[in-house]
Amino acid sequence: MALHLLGKDPDSPEGKSPTVYYDDETDNYLVQGWKVLDAGRLEQLDLPEHETVVEIPKRMVRFFPEVKGGGGAGV
Numbered sequence: 001m002a003l004h005l006l007g008k009d010p011d012s013p014e015g016k017s018p019t020v021y022y023d024d025e026t027d028n029y030l031v032q033g034w035k036v037l038d039a040g041r042l043e044q045l046d047l048p049e050h051e052t053v054v055e056i057p058k059r060m061v062r063f064f065p066e067v068k069g070g071g072g073a074g075v
Contacts, residue, residue, distance in 0.1 A: 003030065007063030009056070018056040020063040029064065031056055 006020040006029075018033040033054030036042060047053060061067050 006065075007060065009060055011057070011059070018054070018060060020056070020060060022065075 002024050004022045004024060006022055008015060008020075009018045012018070018031065021030040021032070022028075023030060031054055033056040036053045036055050042053070045053060
C-alpha cells in the first residue's frame with residue numbers, strides 16, 4: 001500500500017492536521033481531521049459502530065482530485 005499525501009490544511013497552526021491522503025491500492029481517501037465528539041452532532045448521523053467521523057475545513061476540498069477536475073485513480 002502506498003499512501004500519497006494530497007494536502008495539509010494550509011491554515012493549521014502546527015502544520016500537522018487536518019490532512020488528506022490517497023491510497024493507490026484501495027483507490028480510497030484517508031482523511032485526518034478533528035474528532036467529532038459533540039453528542040448532538042453525532043446523534044444526527046447513522047454511524048455504524050465500526051466507523052468514526054472526523055471534521056475538516058471546507059477549504060480542504062481542493063485537495064481531492066475530483067474537485068480539481070481529475071479522477072481519483074492514479075493520483
